[in-house]
Amino acid sequence: MTINYRECCKLALRQCLDEEPRAFLMGEDVGAYGGCYAVSKGLLDVYGPDRIRDTPLSESAFVGVGIGAAMNGMRPIVEVMTCNFSLLALDQIINNAATLRHMSGGQLGVPLVIRMATGAGRQLAAQHSHSFEGWYAHIPGVRILAPATLEDARFMLPAALKEPDPVLLFEHVFLYAMEGELDASVRAVDIEHAALRRRGTHLSILTYGASLQKSLSAADALAAEGIDAEVIDLRVLRPLDDAALVDTVKRTHRVLVVDEGWKSGGLSAELMARVCELAFDELDAPPTRVCTAEVPIPYPKHLEDAALPQAATIAAAARRVCGRG
Amino acid sequence: MTALPALDRPLALALYREMLLIRRFEERCVELYGAGKIRGFLHLYDGEEAVAVGVMRALEPHDAIVATYREHGQALARGLPLGEVMAELFGKREGSSGGRGGSMHVFDAKRRFFGGNAIVGGGIPVAVGLALADKLLGRENVTVCFFGEGAVAEGEFHESLNLASLWRVPVVFVCENNLYAMGSALDIDEAETDIAAKARGYRMAAERVDGMDVVAVLAAARRAVDIARKGAPCLLEMRTYRFRAHSMFDAQGYRDKDEIERWRERDPLHVVAAAGKASGVLHDEDLGAAEESVRRAVDEAVAFAERGTWEPVEELTRHVTAPRTKRRTP
Amino acid sequence: MAELAFAMPALGADMERGRVVRWRVKPGDTIGRGQVIVEVETDKGLIDVECFHDATVMALLVPEGVEVAVGAVIARLDVAGAAPTAEGPRAPPATEPARLPPTSAAPAMPPVATPLGARVIASPLARRRAAALGVDVATVAPGTSGRISAEDVERAAATSTRERDPKEAMRRAIAAAMAKSKREIPHYYLWQSVDVTDALAWLTAHNARRPVTERVLFGALVARAVARAAAAAPEMNGAYLEGAVRSSLEVHLGFATAQRGGGLVAPALLDAHTLDVDAMMSAIADVVARVKSGGLKSREMSAGTITLTALGELGVDGVLPVIQPPQLAIVGAGRVTERPWVVGGAVVVRSVLTLSLAADHRASDGHRGARFLQNIVKNLVPPEAP
């Protein structure tokens, strides 16, 4: 049976609501409207307004409310429509959710899951196209997840709901329509490790989110030229799976990071730094990266395409890393 | 209170034509969206035209405007060249924002049109700041800030109203209450649904206005602008309705077809046409002539946008920070 | 003043690379048109390369002994009053067929070894590979990236074993291996004088019954003893790789053999621990012959798990040898001499040999080493009847 990423997200929500009586979904237009990306469509009828809770446009408040409820026995799943609007709740996420356990000397935990859409590619222009997951990965105290496959969309959320600390889950807008077969043998996923999505010998492409598919198609193109690329799906952006990084670098000795975030001070910088710190002697070429151009995402398609990592630019960078460009 | 302005023939013709222009312009946008010429989000103003047209007529060229992602109506009513707005929606270099912003981010600094803000509530404090600057620089300008009733739930609304009142800055808050924030009806989002009452809580004048009647909007806007020019903020709650989906398409499961039909009876175009005809200043031929001239204007705008050019990819990272001018050597 | 980049010239249509053998000028020299400035070795032989300008030598960029591609800049000259140009081939001659685009690491710029004195740009992995292969990274030409990669090092290592002057190549390989050994392997040394009178007697008896061509030399006895002892000493037999001892179950005994005209190789006697005296002798005779005539197999060159160096023929009493990396130990044997020897309280004349051991202290210590030596001694007299 084919299924898409959006439906996987919905099944994940349903599993959470079915298995965990303390769980409830809260966010803007999650109820009657069915969620701005239709992830919660129909759930209001099944679970009722207490568990599918529409909120006003008050991001800071309802995220903060989620934090309070989580500290006091509930297991809220908060949906912020997109990470662009999560900036209005940044104070609550960083100064409360990520920090309370530490500030309270370990007395308090915030078992809260915040879901949000991220990413560009739909010509939504500068205020609706940011990728902030790398930014959030800067913050101690939170776990950052980026499901890039149907299985991860389906099973990361239930795993996140079991965490004792806040988890931020970033669903890429471009992936919602991605269709495929859900691997029936998978009943759960871990939210600790990176995943090897393609084995290769000549270089390692480290990526996540919507850039995974682009990297895999770049790898196919490269294979035709005799460049055998390994593709690592980071999945968990904080804490990073250092062992997986070292492991792949030991195999291929060349690293290309693909990140839809901006380059300066971004997640790509962190990944490259770790590779250098942990596997310097394994490197046969300087780690390289393909990131979003240092510009707010422009509206016109040709400029948006040019701003974002694409299979072609990834392949070109891979050739350079391998000394063939 | 200023009385309703006399609906003389020139005014009636102008109001009708301006609203019709917005309506037909956006209908064309829908068509062009289907054809793939316009992409991204496209929020239509269909049904709410009286608000923009009435308010803009109360403003002077040096007054400032801040709007939302649903800003085609304000842009056109403010007199932004039709072709440039259409070119912006196409993403062409000749667009109001050079094509960089698209439908949600139409800017025109010359006309003091401070854009298209697509973060709900994001424009409200900015408007207070524009007005504060005018006040500090001793200019008698007013800033008008448009936003939906959904934005009233954001902290920024409350924080901004408080500041505006506390510092007595010349800003007019225009809340376009179309009853729905995407799929959320006002009473789902708000404990107190009387928005004017909230503003009064911050000690500013506030009024609820029939947003489907352009003449009533114009009258209220003149009163509000008067207050602001004298150095105090105020708020207008425009009771209006969008006939179409929130953005290009949604299932609209959150409201009845009947409700839409009932509101359609109060279509601002009908309302002003009926009033004009009743007082004998508008005739059917006028309406026909307006259709004709609007059609031509929209055709020209589309042709202009079609003729427009794509910004070269090499210029991708332009407009991020101000260009560094070379320092002159002494 | 105008700078001129003097490139390795194409000295024939089929010339791709040339080796700078000797610089005939030095920085600061004034040279005249037509003067020979460098001797270059090509497939065709040694060729004098002249300069076509009056110039001053600014810098020599390629050290003697290094091979570079045609077109690579090898020197910088200051050409008085001339416009800056590049000396050397600009485009391939019209008769040369167009080259197919190379499929791997295609140098857009001709590869050049790192100029004298300049910082060597090499990847971390390349430096590690170079150290392991005994290649000096400064002599490796980088690929397109301008940075020496592990692949570049491997290519250089491979070509350097096919060098045109085998003597020079051999010397360089020995230099690299021995330098690495002394740099990395903490050697310890033990030696012992051994009474081999019984072993020689056994040998005499053994040989008495054989035609001259099948006679066994004493060296075969020693080799056999070392191989047997090594089979029982995992910390002496194998390799030290990536920080760990990798013992070998088989003994492939490297047999150090001098080459005519200088140089040294230690081809392995494969599965030496399984060979009896006669088999050992013919194995030794075989590899020694092939060292002279050529025809050593690459496996023999790389398979050694321990080495024996016997220098007795040359009259030395003993030897403190250097381990062949990555092996764990090397056994040395000096000459057999007649010496006064105390047996049962009386001084008698016996045949005495000095056996020595150099072993890797990371893999074993002196105690184990001493036992190993003892074991060799015990194995010197074969149990087989003569």
Ligand SMILES: Cc1ncc(C[n+]2csc(CCOP(=O)(O)OP(=O)(O)O)c2C)c(N)n1
């Ligand atoms: C801070 C923020 N949260 C959520 C959104 C998504 N969003 C865009 S428009 C909208 C509804 C706004 O409703 P309202 O303010 O009433 O204006 P209307 O669209 O009706 O004109 C929402 C939720 C956003 N753009 N910004």
